[in-house]
Amino acid sequence: xxxxxxxxxxxxxATALTSVGVAMPAQAADLRMAWSQDAxxxxxxxxxxxxxxxxxxxxxxxxxxxDAELNVVPAIASSWQFAEDAKTLTFTLDPNAKFSNxxxxxxxxxxxxxxxxxxxxxAAAARSNFxxxxxxxxPDDTTVVFNLSTADVPILVAMATINAAIVPxxxxxxxxxxTETLGSGPFVLDSWxxxxxxxxxANENWAGGDLAIDGITISVLPDETxxxxxxxxxxxxxxxxxxxxxxTLVPIxxxxxxxxxxxxxxxxxxxxxxxxxxxxxxxxxxxxxxIDRQAIIDAALAxxxxxxxxxxxxxxxxxxxxxxxxxxxxxMARQLMEESGxxxxxxxxxxxxGEPPVAASEAQVLQAQLAEIGVTLEIEMxxxxxxxxxxxxxxxxxxxxxxxxxxxxxPMYNRYFTKDGNLVNVSNFxxxxxxxxxxxxxxxxxxxxxxxxxxxxxxxxAEQAPWLWLSTGYSYTAQTNAVTGFESSPxxxxxxxxxxxxx
Numbered sequence: 001x002x003x004x005x006x007x008x009x010x011x012x013x014a015t016a017l018t019s020v021g022v023a024m025p026a027q028a029a030d031l032r033m034a035w036s037q038d039a040x041x042x043x044x045x046x047x048x049x050x051x052x053x054x055x056x057x058x059x060x061x062x063x064x065x066x067d068a069e070l071n072v073v074p075a076i077a078s079s080w081q082f083a084e085d086a087k088t089l090t091f092t093l094d095p096n097a098k099f100s101n102x103x104x105x106x107x108x109x110x111x112x113x114x115x116x117x118x119x120x121x122x123a124a125a126a127r128s129n130f131x132x133x134x135x136x137x138x139p140d141d142t143t144v145v146f147n148l149s150t151a152d153v154p155i156l157v158a159m160a161t162i163n164a165a166i167v168p169x170x171x172x173x174x175x176x177x178x179t180e181t182l183g184s185g186p187f188v189l190d191s192w193x194x195x196x197x198x199x200x201x202a203n204e205n206w207a208g209g210d211l212a213i214d215g216i217t218i219s220v221l222p223d224e225t226x227x228x229x230x231x232x233x234x235x236x237x238x239x240x241x242x243x244x245x246x247x248t249l250v251p252i253x254x255x256x257x258x259x260x261x262x263x264x265x266x267x268x269x270x271x272x273x274x275x276x277x278x279x280x281x282x283x284x285x286x287x288x289x290x291i292d293r294q295a296i297i298d299a300a301l302a303x304x305x306x307x308x309x310x311x312x313x314x315x316x317x318x319x320x321x322x323x324x325x326x327x328x329x330x331x332m333a334r335q336l337m338e339e340s341g342x343x344x345x346x347x348x349x350x351x352x353x354g355e356p357p358v359a360a361s362e363a364q365v366l367q368a369q370l371a372e373i374g375v376t377l378e379i380e381m382x383x384x385x386x387x388x389x390x391x392x393x394x395x396x397x398x399x400x401x402x403x404x405x406x407x408x409x410x411p412m413y414n415r416y417f418t419k420d421g422n423l424v425n426v427s428n429f430x431x432x433x434x435x436x437x438x439x440x441x442x443x444x445x446x447x448x449x450x451x452x453x454x455x456x457x458x459x460x461x462a463e464q465a466p467w468l469w470l471s472t473g474y475s476y477t478a479q480t481n482a483v484t485g486f487e488s489s490p491x492x493x494x495x496x497x498x499x500x501x502x503x
Contacts (some may be wrong), residue, residue, distance in 0.1 A: 022430035024125040029502050031216045031483070033228045035240040037354045038195045038220045040385050043178030044495040045117055045124040046166035049388055050265075050404065051355060053162050054240070054494050057202060058216070060165035060183035061208075063091055063110065063144075064156065068489045068496075070313075070407040072156055075208075076105055076166055076184060077144075086151035086445050093142040096207040099168055100188045107138035112169035114146075116177070121279070127422040129158035132442070150341055151443045158411035186211060186498045212485070212501040222354060229257055231478055237502065238479045238486070240494065241256035244304035247476035261478045264312045264405025264412075267305070267356070269349070269468040271398050271419050274428035278347075278397070282340030289325040289333035290373045291366060297471050300361035306470035310413065311458045312405045312472045318455050323462040333373045344374025347397035351379065352387035356402040363400045394425040404470075404492070410442050411452040417461065429466035 037051040044056045063077040077091040097105040114136060117124045132152040137145040148155070158164065164213040166184065171177050181189040186208060187200035199348040201215040212427045219236070221227045224246040232253060241247045250258035271278045271287070278284060292300045307326070311317040325333075337344075351359035351365070360381055367377040377398070382390075390396055406412035414420075416427040418435050437457040462469070475492040482503045487496035 008027065013019050027472065029212075029214045031497070031500060031502060032219070032237045033216050033239065033497075034219045034221050034230055034234070034236045036220070036222050036224050036227065037384060038356070039192075039198075040191075040388055041178060042181055042192075044162050044167065044183075045113075045122055045126075045177070047163070048125050048392070049355065049384060050402075050492065051384070053404075054492075055198065055218075056165070056183075057162040057185070057493055057495055058187045058267075058497065059181050059185045059189050060099075060162055060167065062159055062161060062164045063093075063166065065158045065495065066157075066489070066491055066493075068487050070490060072160055075160075076110075080154075080156065082153070086153050086443075087148045089146040089148065089152075089155065091144045091146075093144065094207050095142055097184055098205040099182050099184050100203045100205055101182060102205050102385075103167075103168065104141070105166060105184050106141045107144045108141075109169045110144045110166055111136045111138050111396045112167045112172050113164075116167075116172050117164065124163065124422070126158060126161060126163040126411070126415065128418070128420050129411045130155065130164075131420055140342055151445060153445055154408040154410035154442060157406060157408040161406075161411075186495075187216065190215075195222075198270050208498065211498060213246050213497075216497065224357065228478075229373065231480060236480075237483050238497075238500070239477065241476040241478055242355065244302045244473065244476070247474075247478070248302055248304065248478075250478045255481055255485075257479050257481065259479070259486060259488045260474050261489050261490060262306075263472060263475045263492050264309055264407065265402055265475075265492060266310075266405060267301075267358075267362060267400075267402050267470045267471050269398060269470065270396075270401050270427070271466055271468065272394060272396055273466050274394070275397055277340070277342045277345050280342060281464065282336045283342050283345075284468075285325065285463075286333045286336035286340065286373055287370060287375065288462075288465045288468050289329045289336060290375075291369050291468060291470075292328040293326070295328075295369070296362055296365045299365045300358050300439045301471065301473060305473040308469055308472045309458055310461045310467075310469050311409055311454065313351075313407050313409070313412075315407070316451055316454050316458075318458060320324050323459060324465070326462070330372055332458050337373050345451070346376040346378065348378045348380050349398040349400055350387060350390060350396045351381050351400040352384045355384050359400045359402070367401070367410045391426060392423075393427050405490075409457065410438065411424060413457075413461075414442070416440055417466075427466055429464070431460070431464055433460055434464070 004224040039052040039055045044060045065075045076097045079096040080091045132148045135147045135150045191199045202211045224243045293307045309320045309323045309456045363379045415423040441453040485499040
């Protein structure tokens with residue numbers, strides 16, 4: 001049983017980490033935080049769940065990161081430069097960058113980390129975004145040169161994710177990545193009790209600047225109503241909220257503040273085109289025509305969201321009204337079903353409990369809408385760990401999902417919808433035209449031409465309908481008036497906690 005094995009592994013790790021935590025000194029200015037969904041693992045290269053990434057980005061660092069305006073800014077690297085042909089990318093590392101044990105982050109650590117990412121045995125979540133790396137040179141401890149097989153401008157944005165975190169070469173050699181947490185990020189994980197609590201302390205070796213808090217104690221409260229009650233009672237200082245129904249209650253509380261920012265992540269109904277009748281294009285298109293995306297937002301997300309196509313980043317997205325059948329058209333949906341030769345069918349749609357909390361509600365609205373064209377949906381909800389395993393294996397008829405977005409379409413979709421994509425098992429869909437457009441967009445350096453290429457990619461993807469994109473929404477955090485300085489981001493990151501103060 002995969003879930004049980006993972007749980008046991010997590011508990012064993014928690015025991016080891018907790019023993020370290022007992023020895024830590026008491027913290028004078030800890031931020032008391034709450035969220036509803038715990039991490040599913042600690043390996044920054046393999047984790048896909050938001051709940052894991054939000055924890056790991058407080059512990060590890062990539063070479064670069066994205067700021068609140070989605071600009072690429074320094075992290076471990078202090079500067080970088082593309083060659084004129086965009087086939088060489090050179091980084092200069094911050095000489096003050098250190099892992100939490102005090103050892104300097106060197107070019108050897110960067111090289112070892114990317115070699116691990118590229119090793120198929122790692123099953124790294126972002127592997128296919130780095131396949132253009134032909135070789136890595138390390139002329140000195142603070143210089144790293146990536147030699148690329150093709151012009152690859154979006155590789156810089158692809159590196160701005162915790163899935164491309166730099167880990168010590170020594171932990172790779174010892175095969176302890178994922179069982180030990182040794183990063184160069186702002187906090188150190190002192191203890192982890194799965195599905196209960198994490199304790200982090202400030203990393204005194206962090207090169208990113210001084211922190212105004214000594215640490216963070218995170219409580220896992222699966223019911224977001226309980227999180228709101230804890231904020232009201234002053235037992236929690238800061239909380240991550242995923243449920244818009246709960247988030248919209250925060251502004252009426254005098255002592256609480258809601259941070260609300262539009263995100264690049266998207267809600268989607270993933271079809272599995274490797275299974276009949278979803279292997280039938282007419283069936284997939286009929287389903288796309290049958291759904292009313294705005295009605296799903298209104299009924300399942302309390303109106304908190306916007307209809308979207310595959311591209312959610314403002315620099316590339318086009319008006320969804322231009323995409324295939326984005327307005328509900330039941331007549332066309334029934335006509336397409338008739339042309340498909342399929343006289344109705346039953347399928348199971350899977351969803352995770354808690355991430356996102358609206359998954360069950362979305363599935364129920366989809367169930368009602370698709371029944372109009374003879375599609376019977378059976379809804380199967382499960383724990384996040386189980387869902388992630390089945391999702392990664394592509395073991396579903398359909399899946400209600402919330403996937404992360406990127407500021408550039410290439411790292412966002414290359415891994416799902418190209419023949420080299422390392423998550424193609426999740427989409428179960430490739431297409432020669434999509435593959436060609438993705439490669440053109442990767443190699444093109446003219447910004448205007450890249451927009452044209454990726455909008456053609458978006459139109460083709462919506463027409464082929466392997467997935468039915470629904471909406472983008474918001475990232476919500478709530479805090480008491482004792483907390484100041486948090487900076488929200490469209491990526492949904494909690495890295496803004498590095499700027500938080502407690503009064």
